[in-house]
Amino acid sequence: MENHIERRSSCRRQRVVLFPMPFQGHINPMLQLANILYSKGFSITVIHTNFNSSYKSNYPHFTFRPVLDNDPKDNNLAKLASKGIGDLLLGIMLLNQCGADSLHRELEQMFVASKQQHEPIVCLITDALWYFTQSVADSLKLPRIVLRTSSLFCVNVYASIPLLDDQGYFNQADSVFYEENIMSPDDTSNFKKTKSSKPVLNLEEQVPEIPLLKVKDIIKMRIKGQEDPTGKLLANMLKQTKASSGVIWNSFTELEEPELKKILQYFPVPCFLIGPFHKCFPASSSSLFEPDRSSMSWLDHQSPSSVLYISFGSTAQLEEQQFLEVVHGLADSKQPFLWVMRPGFIKGLEGTEPLPKWFLDLVGERGRIVKWAPQQEVLAHKAIGAFWTHNGWNSTLESICEGVPMICSPFWGDQPLDARYVSDVLKIGIYLENGWAREEIASAIRRVMVEEERDEIKKRTKCLKEKVNSSLSKGGSSYESLETLIGYISSF
Ligand code: UDX
Numbered sequence: 001m002e003n004h005i006e007r008r009s010s011c012r013r014q015r016v017v018l019f020p021m022p023f024q025g026h027i028n029p030m031l032q033l034a035n036i037l038y039s040k041g042f043s044i045t046v047i048h049t050n051f052n053s054s055y056k057s058n059y060p061h062f063t064f065r066p067v068l069d070n071d072p073k074d075n076n077l078a079k080l081a082s083k084g085i086g087d088l089l090l091g092i093m094l095l096n097q098c099g100a101d102s103l104h105r106e107l108e109q110m111f112v113a114s115k116q117q118h119e120p121i122v123c124l125i126t127d128a129l130w131y132f133t134q135s136v137a138d139s140l141k142l143p144r145i146v147l148r149t150s151s152l153f154c155v156n157v158y159a160s161i162p163l164l165d166d167q168g169y170f171n172q173a174d175s176v177f178y179e180e181n182i183m184s185p186d187d188t189s190n191f192k193k194t195k196s197s198k199p200v201l202n203l204e205e206q207v208p209e210i211p212l213l214k215v216k217d218i219i220k221m222r223i224k225g226q227e228d229p230t231g232k233l234l235a236n237m238l239k240q241t242k243a244s245s246g247v248i249w250n251s252f253t254e255l256e257e258p259e260l261k262k263i264l265q266y267f268p269v270p271c272f273l274i275g276p277f278h279k280c281f282p283a284s285s286s287s288l289f290e291p292d293r294s295s296m297s298w299l300d301h302q303s304p305s306s307v308l309y310i311s312f313g314s315t316a317q318l319e320e321q322q323f324l325e326v327v328h329g330l331a332d333s334k335q336p337f338l339w340v341m342r343p344g345f346i347k348g349l350e351g352t353e354p355l356p357k358w359f360l361d362l363v364g365e366r367g368r369i370v371k372w373a374p375q376q377e378v379l380a381h382k383a384i385g386a387f388w389t390h391n392g393w394n395s396t397l398e399s400i401c402e403g404v405p406m407i408c409s410p411f412w413g414d415q416p417l418d419a420r421y422v423s424d425v426l427k428i429g430i431y432l433e434n435g436w437a438r439e440e441i442a443s444a445i446r447r448v449m450v451e452e453e454r455d456e457i458k459k460r461t462k463c464l465k466e467k468v469n470s471s472l473s474k475g476g477s478s479y480e481s482l483e484t485l486i487g488y489i490s491s492f
Contacts, residue, residue, distance in 0.1 A: 014041075014121075014489070015043040015045060015119050016037055017121055017124045018030055018125045019046075019048075020048065020127055021092070022053065024286075026149050028287075031285070035280070036274070046063070047103075048066060065110065067099070067102050068098075093233060096130065107140055121142065127146075127149065128147065128148040145247070145248060145489070146241045146248070147250075148250075151421065153212075153421050154414035155266075157221075165226045165231070170218070212420060217420050221417070242267055242268060242269065245269060247272070248272045249275060250277050251276070252467075252472075272482070272488075289314075289372035292371060296378070298368045299338065299384070303383065304383060305383070305385035307336045307385055308385060308386050308387075309338050309404075310326075311340035311375060312340075312345070312390035313389075313395055324354060327355065327356065327359050329438040330442075330445070335366075337367045340369075340372060352369070376398055385404075392414075392415060392418075400428070403458075405430075405457045406448075408423055427460055
């Protein structure tokens with residue numbers, strides 16, 4: 001015990017600088033990681049863009065420093081704060097292109113201050129997508145550790161993009177079906193691969209290069225190949241992650257063991273799987289929206305395992321037609337529900353204008369709609385029976401940790417990969433992989449909430465929840481990996 005305290009107090013003389021991406025799904029894990037490191041005795045500085053940093057007041061024990069978009073004379077960067085989430089990719093690219101000087105200056109000033117305080121900055125931890133930070137860290141001889149906020153499986157697929165591109169899988173990424181995700185499965189037979197010399201594949205076919213995936217999973221990522229801006233961004237991310245001093249993952253070994261082997265071969269640097277982070281520190285304090293706590297008292301009045309929780313994260317948007325299919329599917333399922341409808345969640349609209357009057361009556365009887373929920377608490381509530389999710393990695397982990405089965409409706413990026421993993425590998429969710437047809441929605445809800453199949457899924461989710469808990473306990477994989485990480489950072 002004494003040694004532990006001694007180490008903590010001596011560690012407090014070391015400062016770690018963390019730099020999150022300014023989006024909810026990236027801020028939450030980075031701030032949770034910051035809290036974990038603080039609890040281990042490190043001082044914390046968080047550098048942030050002004051684009052999305054409203055959570056600062058919840059962390060009086062951290063130092064916050066603005067960078068990049070805080071210079072009003074810089075036309076590129078100053079405009080960024082006023083841009084919407086639709087410009088997400090543009091913002092990431094812009095900051096990666098223009099951010100180096102500003103970050104360099106800021107870090108130099110921090111070095112001066114840290115010297116005066118006798119509290120050396122020992123390393124920089126940045127989101128993997130901030131790939132430009134590697135050269136800045138190198139020029140200052142500061143070790144950079146990468147935080148990758150997705151699954152390992154997702155990164156293994158990203159690493160295969162050049163191979164998949166050469167095979168022609170991205171050729172038809174504009175396919176109407178997967179841009180809008182509303183056609184019936186029969187329509188998918190029209191999809192053909194053209195670049196490959198292989199025979200024509202349909203979307204339901206397995207990808208031989210990554211047998212876990214179907215062709216349509218690759219299309220759903222919405223990357224158009226290695227020369228596409230997103231493809232280039234990911235290639236840079238991987239390259240600069242390889243050049244870093246280590247990678248921290250918000251995952252745990254037992255969840256992705258076969259993927260870990262590939263990751264260790266791909267990245268020649270130490271890897272630390274210390275997740276799920278949120279089990280140590282909740283996400284609500286880094287929320288960009290105000291959670292509506294009335295959802296909790298509403299849940300208190302519902303029967304155990306009876307409520308379907310629906311949330312598609314902080315950025316996904318539904319077409320109006322898809323939204324109405326959800327409305328009908330929910331009504332037909334006859335199950336109680338708690339539905340998060342973020343402002344702007346229906347494409348082109350601020351509110352929920354298309355909601356029919358009859359559905360609002362139904363909400364009065366057996367539903368609740370909120371703009372933002374305290375998601376972790378909701379998932380931990382005994383009334384929750386299943387989570388209809390977009391499979392952002394944080395939501396996926398939060399569901400796993402609470403032993404809640406999922407219905408998977410991914411939109412883009414890593415989400416279709418996580419959905420496939422949840423449904424086909426972990427077998428703890430039902431993948432609505434053919435879009436948004438009301439009959440399929442109602443059927444999936446009943447399968448996961450009332451029909452016999454539910455018991456098997458529930459058994460597997462419970463087993464996985466136990467694995468999470470043991471990985472975080474003393475001697476468990478995440479616990480031990482965190483200890484190694486702390487030793488590693490302290491040694492810089
Ligand atoms: C984004 C990407 O979409 C995702 O695929 C990637 O893995 C991370 O970045 P996002 O879409 O916001 O994230 O999804 P997710 O990763 O699930 O993160 C959402 C976070 O917001 C979760 O921590 C969740 O608990 C929180 N949340 C969501 C709430 O607190 N309340 C809500 O009502 C909805």
